[in-house]
Amino acid sequence: MFHKKMIRLLAVLALSATLFGCSKDSTPKTSDPMDDMAGMDMSTPEPAASAASAPPASVDSVAAAQKPTLHMNVDVNKDTATVHFDVTNFKISPEHYSQAPVPGEGHIHLFIDGSPTKVAVKDKVYQLDGLSPGHHTLKASLHTNNHQPYNVEDTAEFDVK
């Protein structure tokens, strides 16, 4: 039931993005998506020209206007790696972990050295201790409160001496 509701909400957001040609580069929005919907005025659609500066349309470009992004940076110090997660259009919400999905909310799944076992990360920083010498790989992905993928991922590689 919640799932169905979320899909409908996403559809509305996608529609509003189509109408107004949102550019995610110009004004990064940190506001709640619900605010955008409340402010939607169907009577005065913006000219289509505003979309001219947008990248070439692709199947995903409409959804991309509100789609979260994830970038991972790793600082290595001896056998410790500190992973920093930069997210946009995304709120890490440990308080809602494993609860009902909320668009734009959730947590990070981290996979270390190809392990099929995820680490659930609920903060913007995560520390890996006691790493073995050699090459290491990380894969991180964004997930809803109830663990469904946003299909947003990043990878990182680093060496421990």
Ligand SMILES: [Cu+2]
């Ligand atoms: Cu999860």
